[in-house]
Amino acid sequence: MKDLEDRQERIDNLKGMGCSRKRVEDARFTQGKGNYVDDVNLPGMLHGDFVRSPYAHARVKSINIDAAMALDGVVAVLTAKDLEPLALHWMPTLAGDKQMVLADGKVLFQGQEVAFVVAKDHYIAADAVELVEVEYEELPVLVDPFEALQSDVVLREDIKDEKEGAHGPRRHHNHIFLWEEGDKEATEQVLDEAEVVAEEMVYYHRTHPCPLEPCGSVASMDKINGKLTLWGTFQAPHVVRTVASILSGIEEHNIRVISPDIGGGFGNKVGVYPGYVCSIVATIVTGQPVKWIEDRMENLMATAFARDYWMKGKISATKEGKITGLHCHVTADHGAFDACADPTKFPAGFFHICTGSYDIPVAYVGVDGVYTNKAPGGVAYRCSFRVTEAAYFIERMIEVLAMELNMDAAELRRINFIKADQFPYQSALGWEYDSGDYHTAWDKALAAVGYDDLRAEQAQRVEDFKAGKTRKLLGIGLTHFTEIVGAGPVKNCDILGMGMFDSCEIRIHPTGSAIARLGTISQGQGHATTFAQILASEIGLSADSITIEEGDTDTAPYGLGTYGSRSTPVAGAATAMAGRKIRAKAQMIAAYLLEVHDNDLEWDVDRFVVKGAPERFKTMKDIAYAAYNQAIPGVEPGLEAVSYYDPPNMTYPFGAYICVMEVDVDTGEHEIRQFYALDDCGTRINPMVIEGQVHGGLTEALAIAMGQEIAYDDMGNCKTGTLMDFFIPTAVETPHYTTDHTETPSPHHPIGAKGVGESPNVGGVPAFSNAVHDAFRAFGLRQSHMPHDHWRIWKIASDLGLHG
Ligand code: MCN
Ligand code: CUM
Numbered sequence: 001m002k003d004l005e006d007r008q009e010r011i012d013n014l015k016g017m018g019c020s021r022k023r024v025e026d027a028r029f030t031q032g033k034g035n036y037v038d039d040v041n042l043p044g045m046l047h048g049d050f051v052r053s054p055y056a057h058a059r060v061k062s063i064n065i066d067a068a069m070a071l072d073g074v075v076a077v078l079t080a081k082d083l084e085p086l087a088l089h090w091m092p093t094l095a096g097d098k099q100m101v102l103a104d105g106k107v108l109f110q111g112q113e114v115a116f117v118v119a120k121d122h123y124i125a126a127d128a129v130e131l132v133e134v135e136y137e138e139l140p141v142l143v144d145p146f147e148a149l150q151s152d153v154v155l156r157e158d159i160k161d162e163k164e165g166a167h168g169p170r171r172h173h174n175h176i177f178l179w180e181e182g183d184k185e186a187t188e189q190v191l192d193e194a195e196v197v198a199e200e201m202v203y204y205h206r207t208h209p210c211p212l213e214p215c216g217s218v219a220s221m222d223k224i225n226g227k228l229t230l231w232g233t234f235q236a237p238h239v240v241r242t243v244a245s246i247l248s249g250i251e252e253h254n255i256r257v258i259s260p261d262i263g264g265g266f267g268n269k270v271g272v273y274p275g276y277v278c279s280i281v282a283t284i285v286t287g288q289p290v291k292w293i294e295d296r297m298e299n300l301m302a303t304a305f306a307r308d309y310w311m312k313g314k315i316s317a318t319k320e321g322k323i324t325g326l327h328c329h330v331t332a333d334h335g336a337f338d339a340c341a342d343p344t345k346f347p348a349g350f351f352h353i354c355t356g357s358y359d360i361p362v363a364y365v366g367v368d369g370v371y372t373n374k375a376p377g378g379v380a381y382r383c384s385f386r387v388t389e390a391a392y393f394i395e396r397m398i399e400v401l402a403m404e405l406n407m408d409a410a411e412l413r414r415i416n417f418i419k420a421d422q423f424p425y426q427s428a429l430g431w432e433y434d435s436g437d438y439h440t441a442w443d444k445a446l447a448a449v450g451y452d453d454l455r456a457e458q459a460q461r462v463e464d465f466k467a468g469k470t471r472k473l474l475g476i477g478l479t480h481f482t483e484i485v486g487a488g489p490v491k492n493c494d495i496l497g498m499g500m501f502d503s504c505e506i507r508i509h510p511t512g513s514a515i516a517r518l519g520t521i522s523q524g525q526g527h528a529t530t531f532a533q534i535l536a537s538e539i540g541l542s543a544d545s546i547t548i549e550e551g552d553t554d555t556a557p558y559g560l561g562t563y564g565s566r567s568t569p570v571a572g573a574a575t576a577m578a579g580r581k582i583r584a585k586a587q588m589i590a591a592y593l594l595e596v597h598d599n600d601l602e603w604d605v606d607r608f609v610v611k612g613a614p615e616r617f618k619t620m621k622d623i624a625y626a627a628y629n630q631a632i633p634g635v636e637p638g639l640e641a642v643s644y645y646d647p648p649n650m651t652y653p654f655g656a657y658i659c660v661m662e663v664d665v666d667t668g669e670h671e672i673r674q675f676y677a678l679d680d681c682g683t684r685i686n687p688m689v690i691e692g693q694v695h696g697g698l699t700e701a702l703a704i705a706m707g708q709e710i711a712y713d714d715m716g717n718c719k720t721g722t723l724m725d726f727f728i729p730t731a732v733e734t735p736h737y738t739t740d741h742t743e744t745p746s747p748h749h750p751i752g753a754k755g756v757g758e759s760p761n762v763g764g765v766p767a768f769s770n771a772v773h774d775a776f777r778a779f780g781l782r783q784s785h786m787p788h789d790h791w792r793i794w795k796i797a798s799d800l801g802l803h804g
Contacts, residue, residue, distance in 0.1 A: 003614075010605045015544060016537030017751065020688035023529045025522070034261040037216045040231045042289040045218070046075055048282055049125035049292075050275070051115040051132045052302070053107035056143070056373040056716020057155070058136040060103050063115060068131040073124035075286055077132060078116040078278060080104040082285075088247060090158075091277055094270075094496060095347065096166025097176070097338035098158075099376060101274040106139070108155060108336035109375050110718050111301035116278040118290060141716040145310065145333040145370040148174040155336065155371045166338075167347040167369075176338050176369035181352040182429045187364040190325035194316030198404040202396045203785045204389050204765075206308040206333070206374070206710040208300055209381040209700075210728060211523070213263025215303055216293035219279040223287060227254050232276055234259045234551075235269045236561025237521060239495055241553045243272060248280065259551035265523030266700070267380035270341040270563045271304050301721045304341075304377030305710055308333040309389045315397045321405050323416045326363040326428075328354055328393065334369050340378035341563070342385050343493040343500065349385030350484050352429035356394035357438050357482045357654060358416040363428040373716040381704075382697055382761035384485050384564045391481040395766035399478075399773060400782055408455070409774075410446060413480050414439065424747075431484060433652045434746050437680070441742045442480060445656035445678045448740060451476075454660060462778045471666050473778075477659035477771025481763035485755035486569025486651045495560060501646040502570035503557035504578040506535065508639035510628040512621030513545035516578070519559010520571040521551040525757055526689045527567065531575050533685055534751065538579030539586075540606030540620040557642055565653075565755025568685065569746070574645035576750040581641035585627075589639075590618040592632050651746045651754035655679040657763045661771035665802050668794030670706065670772070672735035677763070681756035682745045691739050694760045698737055701764025703729050705772075707789045727787070776800060 015021045028034050065077040080102040083089035090098045103114040115132050119125035142148040142155060154160050154173045163170060167177035191197055217232035228250055234240045237257040245252040262269065275292040282290040294303070310331040316324045332348065334340065342349040348367035355363050379385065398416075402409035417438040418425050425433040458474045465473060490499030503519040516535055520527060527550060532543040550556060559571060583603065590608035591598045594616055601608040608623070610616040618626075626632070627639040660674040677694055684690055707727035711719045720726045745752025765786075772788045773781055779800045784792065797803060 007605060014536040014540065014542050014606065016533050017683065017685050019533060019686065021529055021533060021543060021686055023526045023689065025526065025528045036213055036261050036263055037218060037231050037233055038293050040218045040260065042218070042220055045289040045291055046118050046120060046282065046286060047122040047125045047291050048116050048118050048279055049122065049129050050113045050298070051117065051129050051134065052298070053103065053110060053112045053114055055107060055136055055138055056110045057108060057139040057141045059106045059139060060114065061135040061137055064133040065115065067133065068117060068128040071124065071128050071131060073120040074117065074128045075120065076118040076282065078102065078281060083281060086281065088277060088281055091247065091272065093337055093339040094272070095338040095340040095342060096344065099337035099339055101277045109373050110716050111298065111375060113274040116282065118282045118286060141373045141714070142174065143372055143374060143712045143714065143716050145331050145372055148370050148372050155373065174371045176334055176371060177347050178366060178368050179347045180366045182364035183362055184364040186362050187325050187327050190362050191314055191316050191327055194324055195319045196404055197314055197316045198397065198401040199314045200397065200400045200783050202311045202313060202393050202783065204307040204309045204311065204392050205786055206305050207381060207704050207708050208305050208710050209266030209268045210300065210726065211264030211266055211268050214294045214296060214299035215269060215273055215275065217276045217279045218289060218291045219283040220289035221283040221287070227256065228280065229256045229258065230280065231258045231260060233262055233269045235265045235521060235523065235563050236495065237551055237553050238519060238558045239498060239561060240272065242498060243496065244280065257553045259521045262521065262523035266382055267306065267563055268304050269523065270379065271339055271377055273303060296723065297721045300710070300726055301718045302375050304380040305335070305375055306379065306381035306383055307389055311389065311393045313393060313397045315401050317401060317405065321407050321412050321415055323358055323360050326355060326360050328365045330365070330367040332367055332369045333372050333374065334378050335372055335374035335376040337376035338369060338378070339376040341495070342379060343487060343495065345492055346385065349379065349387070351386040351390050353387055353431060353482065353484045354390035354394050355427050355429055356391065357418060357480045359418045359422065360428055365429065374712060382700060382758040384483060384758045384762065385487070387483055387758070388762045388765060391762045392766045392769070395479050395481065395770060396783065399770055403777065403782060409478055410451060413478065414442060417442065432649060433482065434649050434748060435744050436482070436652060436654055437742065437744050438480060438654060441654065441656045441678050441680055444740065444742065445658055445676060449658045449660065449674060449676050471664060473663045473665060473775040475661045475663055475771035475775030477661060477767045477769070477774055479657045479763050479767040479770060481655055481766070483653045483759050483762055484650050485565035485653060485758065486647055487564050487566050488650050489648060490646045498560060499646070500560045501644050502559040502566070502574050503642065503644045504571060504574040505557045505642040506578050506582055506640060508582060508624045508627070510625050512541060512624040514541055515547045515549060516575065517549045517556040518571045518575065519557055520562040520567040523562065525562070525567065525693065530686045530689055531572065534572055534575045535579050538576055539582050557644070565757040568753050568755050569651045569749060570645060570647055572753055573647060573750050574643045577645055578641045578643035581643065582639060585635070585639060586620060586623045588635050589623045589626050589632055593618050593626055648748050651682065651749060653679065653681040653754040653756060653759050655759055655763045657767040659767040659771040661775060663772065663775040663793060665797040668790035668792070668797070670793065675735050676738045676740065677760065678740040678742065679756060679759050680742045680744050681759065682743065682749065682754040683752035684741065684743060685753060690756050693757050694739050695737055697758065697760025698764045699729055699734050701761045702734065702768055703727055705765045705768035705786055705788060707787045709787050
């Protein structure tokens, strides 16, 4: 008994996997001791600021910088003309397109970068921005992607005549690509012959992740040593180093990229922005360090947006509700430049996960990418590469089909789920789902909310409404989503040609503590806490004795960064594998110390024990010390390991979410009575961190579904460039969430873990939106576009004739 207690104590001391260990990074975050890009201050540092276009589409006739240069404290004003000799007036995007760094002849969206002012302080730079005189000639504006595909107006004059784009043929001057997956003919045939077909246009509006900290960088060129150091808000610092080297011609070992603390990324900080390039050019030109930090309006107007997908769907089924086929055509508004951050092969990301959690025998998707006069960027906001769009699409189509069939939507889902024994499951659109158990999760969720009673209450509410006894309707928003995260196998996923593996390097110190460095970078996800837990369980040292370091390319092994919920599936796997290498070497050392054969030892929590002789053991601490102080025949001194992990497949987390919402027909206001979220992310490393990720992602989903939008008027003016107009939920709007889980480990991941960071956003948006739709289902509402703000909900009621 005593031994068992001892053993449990040793396990507890590790604070390893499964432990709700408190976040070690929060001590500095909650006490104002974080170190963000804007905290980097160097001697002689200059400050850059942009002149931006007030027009969405205009020719730049002239730029006069004389008055700005005359202002005391202004050091330089850069325009495209200055960057052209360096071939830096345009830059490649992550999607195979190119983008203007500074306006070259014309501007294509409101807020586009036109000139870069460099001054002694930020205030002088801002004043000088006002003094730069730019003469514009307005051009016709295209904000509607359908119109853009018909229009004679040429947006991208630089590629006007190019018939071939980065992703195949272009059929119009404003067309970027047509990307297709699945069997079109077979799908169309199934739809033609189907007993029941539901058809709908599902729009997922344009939004923006709006992290607390906007984007920024500090570039410092040391001309004597030829070294460039670049601090910045980078979700993928190594990729930035490689791109900076290719663009500038500076050898890669002479560039050091540092992502310090990041105040929220949410995808906003994956892309490469003109500000980064201009700060680099400016430090090279002036010989002084140069800082660029954007303000809130610039962040909302000019950096990565998300979604803007018009998804036309057709879904077919038998009369009994067995789905037979799915057809989807997307018109994707990419804005002025295709600057999506998706793997090269996938211009629409992983949108073809849009068959969702359902066993659909045949399917087809086609995505048309289109240029318009809006900000570029395209991938952001807990999206896992367009999976949010896919999940919203299929979860709306299921609801519409349920209406068409006059069937309960929970039951329709249940009869179409992929069954547990079908995994690994080959989807009609080409994915191999690694694992899942959807029925168990679904039943648990329905039971937890008392689904049948809710439906009865809802039916009664409709009766009461019709009898004039209430003006509030009840909506039950159902969602069962399947995520695809952990890009990805190097054979089919890359960013700008760099394969999407990830890495971990571990050094054990003589006294039995350690540092591990990873190729990923936390922006708030708590990596310093959770990756130490993986290692603690693997190598038997307490998580409290392990430092996790990320984000400095001079010290961290090459990795592809943090987005697409890939850190746990890829770098987490690398961490476990590197830990296992440490343990393998430790076993040899222990065998020598205990004078037994390697095979006579077994691992137990934090030590190697001689089989059959439990009193004879060496702890990992003993072994670490021996690695440095003893000559061990045939074994090199030291205890270090590195792993570069190329995952064999992606991981497929899933979840069942239910939102119960009251909707006021007269005011359009809503109240969320209950929100239940069951997530399955395989093996759980830190339940508390997972819960935090889910709460945050659900709140962002609430924002998107219920009010948040980047909206433009017909002239391409961004109508939501401030937080007065762009909805950010506070504690007041945020409901209580009930979280729950099932645990279906990934069969190919060394510790069975799947990602979770994006799940709540992927599943949350359709749950909120379905609740709104469901409230009006009895009155015939099929589809109403998000965001469901008060006015839009009021308008639904009005259009349905519910205002009497
Ligand atoms: N985790 C766990 N057990 C699992 C899976 C994950 O304990 N089975 C923990 C991880 O150890 C990690 C966290 O949950 O601490 C998130 O892990 P993961 O799902 O691998 O996602 P990433 O770390 O790759 O983070 C990216 C993801 C994305 S793409 C966006 S967008 C987003 C999100 O994370 N941005 C965030 N969550 C965010 N949270 C904060 N606070 N700030 C952001 O910018
Ligand atoms: Cu697409 S938002 Mo996250 O992948 O950084």
